[in-house]
Amino acid sequence: xxxxxxxxxxxxxxxxxxxxxxxxxxxxxxxxxxxxxxxxxxxxxxxxxxxxxxxxxxxxxxxxxxxxxxxxxxxxxxxxxxxxxxxxxxxxxxxxxxxxxxxxxxxxxxxxxxxxxxxxxxxxxxxxxxxxxxxxxxxxxxxxxxxxxxxxxxxxxxxxxxxxxxxxxxxxxxxxxxxxxxxxxxxxxxxxxxxxxxxxxxxxxxxxxxxxxxxxxxxxxxxxxxxxxxxxxxxxxxxxxxxxxxxxxxxxxxxxxxxxxxxxxxxxxxxxxxxxxxxxxxxxxxxxxxxxxxxxxxxxxxxxxxxxxxxxxxxxxxxxxxxxxxxxxxxxxxxxxxxxxxxxxxxxxxxxxxxxxxxxxxxxxxxxxxxxxxxxxxxxxxxxxxxxxxxxxxxxxxxxxxxxxxxxxxxxxxxxxxxxxxxxxxxxxxxxxxxxxxxxxxxxxxxxxxxxxxxxxxxxxxxxxxxxxxxxxxxxxxxxxxxxxxxxxxxxxxxxxxxxxxxxxxxxxxxxxxxxxxxxxxxxxxxxxxxxxxxxxxxxxxxx
Numbered sequence: 008x009x010x011x012x013x014x015x016x017x018x019x020x021x022x023x024x025x026x027x028x029x030x031x032x033x034x035x036x037x038x039x040x041x042x043x044x045x046x047x048x049x050x051x052x053x054x055x056x057x058x059x060x061x062x063x064x065x066x067x068x069x070x071x072x073x074x075x076x077x078x079x080x081x082x083x084x085x086x087x088x089x090x091x092x093x094x095x096x097x098x099x100x101x102x103x104x105x106x107x108x109x110x111x112x113x114x115x116x117x118x119x120x121x122x123x124x125x126x127x128x129x130x131x132x133x134x135x136x137x138x139x140x141x142x143x144x145x146x147x148x149x150x151x152x153x154x155x156x157x158x159x160x161x162x163x164x165x166x167x168x169x170x171x172x173x174x175x176x177x178x179x180x181x182x183x184x185x186x187x188x189x190x191x192x193x194x195x196x197x198x199x200x201x202x203x204x205x206x207x208x209x210x211x212x213x214x215x216x217x218x219x220x221x222x223x224x225x226x227x228x229x230x231x232x233x234x235x236x237x238x239x240x241x242x243x244x245x246x247x248x249x250x251x252x253x254x255x256x257x258x259x260x261x262x263x264x265x266x267x268x269x270x271x272x273x274x275x276x277x278x279x280x281x282x283x284x285x286x287x288x289x290x291x292x293x294x295x296x297x298x299x300x301x302x303x304x305x306x307x308x309x310x311x312x313x314x315x316x317x318x319x320x321x322x323x324x325x326x327x328x329x330x331x332x333x334x335x336x337x338x339x340x341x342x343x344x345x346x347x348x349x350x351x352x353x354x355x356x357x358x359x360x361x362x363x364x365x366x367x368x369x370x371x372x373x374x375x376x377x378x379x380x381x382x383x384x385x386x387x388x389x390x391x392x393x394x395x396x397x398x399x400x401x402x403x404x405x406x407x408x409x410x411x412x413x414x415x416x417x418x419x420x421x422x423x424x425x426x427x428x429x430x431x432x433x434x435x436x437x438x439x440x441x442x443x444x445x446x447x448x449x450x451x452x453x454x455x456x457x458x459x460x461x462x463x464x465x466x467x468x469x470x471x472x473x474x475x476x477x478x479x480x481x482x483x484x485x486x487x488x489x490x491x492x493x494x495x496x497x498x499x500x501x502x503x504x505x506x507x508x509x510x511x512x513x514x515x516x517x518x519x520x521x522x523x524x525x526x527x528x529x530x531x532x533x534x535x536x537x538x539x540x541x542x543x544x545x546x547x548x549x550x551x
Contacts, residue, residue, distance in 0.1 A: 017159065020152070022056035025049025027159040030168030042536060043171045045509055048160075050152035070148040075141040082134045089125035092117050096124075099408075127237055139230045146223040157213060162203035164496055164507075172496075174508040174518065176533025181504045185528035189497060192524040198495070206498040216511060218487020225480030232472025243338070243466040250348070250459045254305070254319075257338065258464055264338065265305040265319055271345055271458040272299040298342050300327045300460040304335060327462070337466050344461035349411045353452040354433075356387060356420060359445070365422070367452060372411035384423040387449070391417040396434055404432070420447045493517050495524070506533045 011019045017028035024034045025048060032043075043049065054070035057063045068074060092110060095102045102123045106114030121128050169175060190207065193200050198209035236242035245258040249268040257264040274297040276284045287294050305319035325333040332339040349372050355364040366381030372394065379387045393406040396415035404415060415434035421427075424446060432439040433449050493510045506525075510517045514535070522532055 015161075015165075020051040020056070022051035023049060024051075025156075025168065026165070027156040028161045029163065029165045030160075031165035032167050032171075039167075039171075041171070042173055043168065045172075045511075047149060047153050048156035050156040052148050052152055054148050066144060066148070069137075069141045069144040072145065075138065075145060078134060078138050078141055082131075082138060085125065085131060085134065088122055092122070094124065094126070132234065132237060135230055135234055139227055139234075142223045142227050142230075146220045150217070150220045153216065157216070160208075162201050162208040162496075163206045163498060164208075166500060166505075169496060169498065169500075169505050169507040172507040172509050173514065173536055174506075174521070174533050175536060176506045176531060178504040178506065178530045180502075181529055185530060186497075188528050189524055189530070192526075193495070196520055196524065198493075207496070209495040209497075210493070212490045212492045215487055215490035216492045218483045218485075218490075221483030221486055222480055223483075225476045225478070225483055227476070228472055228479060229476030232469045232476055235469040235472060236467075240466075241468045243464060245464045246343070247340070247462040247464050248459050249300075249302075249462065250457055252457075257340070259466070260338065262317070263307050264322075264335070265307070265317070266340065266462070267303040267305065268460050269301045269303065271460045272297065272301070273345065273458075274299075298329050298345060300342055300345075300462070301325075302327055302333065302340075302460075304333060327460075332465075337468065339465045341463045341465065342460065343463045346459050346461065347456045348459050349414060349454060350457035351455040352414065353454070354387075354449045355452050356381060356385060356422075357448055357450040359448050364450070365447075370416075372414055384421075384426075386421045388419040388421070388428070389416055390419050390430070393434075416449075418449050420445070420449065422447055491516070493520070495521065497530075504530060506530060508533065 010021055011023060011033055013019060013026040013029060013031055013033065015026060015029040015031065017026055019027055019033065024037065025031065025043065026033060027048070027050065030049075032039075032049075052070075054067045058067055092106065092114060098105045100108070102118055106118040106123060108114075110117065117123060121130075125131055186205075186207070190200055193207075193209040196211070198211045201208045201210075240259065243259040247255060247258060247266065249255045249266055251268055251271055254265050254267040256262055257266055273295065276288060276294045276296045278285055278288045281288075281296075284294050301324070303324050304322040306322050308318040308320045311317045322335065327333050327340060327342045329342050332341040334340075351369050351371055353367060353369045355367045357364050365383070365385050368379040368381065368387055370376075370379075370389070375389055375392055377389060381387065391404075393404055393415040394409050394411040394413075395407040396404060396413045397407055399405045413435060415432070415437075418431050418433060419428040420431060422429075429445040429447060430440070430442055431445055431449060432441060433451075435451075438448065491510050491512045494508065496505070496507045498505050498507075506521075508517055508521060518532075518535065525532060
C-alpha cells in the first residue's frame with residue numbers, strides 16, 4: 008500500500024482522509040456538505056488500513072473499543088460470580104468436599120467450573136491480560152497517528168478544510184491593525200500563535216488531547232500491579248494462629264521469620280470507670296477495650312537440615328494491638344482475632360461403688376501420653392484419641408480435625424482387681440462401656456484452656472504500581488476534563504479573510520473567546536454551522 012502525496016507536497020500514509028499538513032480532503036467519497044470528522048484529524052489508523060496478515064487481524068480485534076468494553080463486562084460478570092460462594096482460601100476443608108457438602112449440586116458445579124479459586128485461575132488472569140493488551144493497542148492505534156498529524160499541521164490550510172469546520176465565516180477585508188489586535192488578544196488568551204504568509208494559526212490546550220491515553224497508561228499500570236499480586240512473594244495476606252507459649256513460622260517468608268506468642272491480653276471497659284461506654288456495656292454486657300498479644304520476633308540464622316530445629320536470633324519484643332501491627336522488612340503482623348482452645352483435661356480413676364479415687368491424671372490434648380502409671384498397681388492407657396470427635400456414617404467414632412474442639416478417648420483402666428484392664432469410651436458428657444459394666448470409671452475433674460492469638464500477616468510489594476496507576480489515571484481524567492484543545496485559523500483567501508475554528512469540546516467557550524478576540528476589529532463573528540443548519544431545518548418545518 009503506497010503513501011499518498013498531497014498537492015501541497017506532504018506525503019501521507021495510505022488511508023489518510025485529510026492531509027496531515029494542509030487538511031485537504033484526500034478521500035473523494037466523503038460528502039462535501041458534511042462537516043469534517045476531526046476526532047483523529049483524519050489520520051490513517053492501522054486498524055482501518057491493514058487487514059491482511061494474522062498480526063493485522065489480531066491488532067484490529069484488540070483495537071476495537073467494543074471488544075475492550077465487552078472484555079470489561081465479561082470480567083465484571085466473572086468477578087461477581089466469584090463472590091457468590093466463599094473462595095477456597097477462606098475454607099478449612101478440601102474444596103471438593105466443602106462445596107458439595109455445604110451447597111449441594113450448586114456447590115459441586117461451582118467447584119467443577121473453577122469458581123472456587125477464581126481470582127487466581129488462568130482464564131481470569133487471561134481476561135485481565137486481554138484488557139491490558141486492548142488498552143495498549145487501542146492507545147497506540149489512535150495516539151501515534153494523531154500525534155503525527157498534529158505535529159505536521161501547517162498554518163495555511165486548504166479551503167475545503169476551513170469551509171467544513173463547524174465554526175466558519177468570511178470577511179471581505181481587514182487591515183494590518185486588525186491583525187495586530189487579533190494577535191495581541193490571542194496571546195493574552197494564552198494561545199500559541201504561528202504565522203505563515205500572512206495567515207494565522209492560534210492553538211492552545213493540545214495536551215488535553217492526550218488525556219484519554221494518559222488514562223489508558225494509568226489503567227495499564229494499575230492492571231499490571233494487580234497481576235503482580237499473583238507472583239509468589241509479591242503479595243501476602245495469610246492467617247497465622249499462635250498459641251500462648253509457642254513459636255510459629257511466619258507464612259510466605261521461606262522460613263526466615265518466626266513469631267513467639269508470650270501472652271494474649273483481653274481487656275474490657277469497666278462500667279464504673281468508663282462512663283462513656285456505660286450505656287453500651289449495659290446493653291451488650293461486655294465491651295472489649297483492647298486485644299493485645301505480647302510477641303517476640305525472631306529471624307533464622309543460617310540454614311538448617313530438614314527436621315532440624317532452626318537457630319533463631321531475637322529481633323525485637325512487640326505488643327501487637329488492633330491497628331498497631333508489628334512491621335519488619337515489608338511484612339506487617341496484625342492482631343485480628345483470638346480464641347480459647349482446650350489444652351488439658353484432668354480425670355480421676357474412681358471406684359464406681361465406693362466413689363473413691365485411686366489416682367488422678369492430666370492429659371495434654373495436644374500431645375497425650377500413651378500410658379499413665381498411678382502407682383499401687385493402677386494405670387490408665389489411652390487406646391485411641393479423637394481430638395474433634397464425631398460418629399461417622401457407619402457408626403464408628405472418628406475425628407473431624409486434629410484441633411481438640413471435642414476430645415474423646417478410649418481408655419483401658421488397669422487395677423489390682425482387673426489386671427487385664429477394663430475399656431471405657433469417654434467423651435464430654437458421655438461415657439460408654441462397650442464390654443459391660445466396669446468396676447472403675449474415668450471421672451472428669453477439670454479442664455484447662457489456652458488462648459490462641461489470630462494474626463494476619465500482610466506484605467504488599469505491588470502497592471506502588473496500584474497507587475502510581477491510580478495517580479496517572481486521575482491526571483488523565485483532569486487533563487481531559489478541565490482543558491480542551493482549541494484552534495483558530497485566520498487566513499487570506501482570494502482577497503477575503505476567512506475565520507475558522509475547532510475544539511474537541513466546549514464550543515460555547517470557544518465562541519465566547521472568538522467574540523473577545525474579534526471585538527475591536529472589522530472582522531465579524533463566524534457562524535456556527537451546526538446551529539445554522541438546525542435553524543434552517545426548523546424554518547423548513549414551519550413553512551411546511
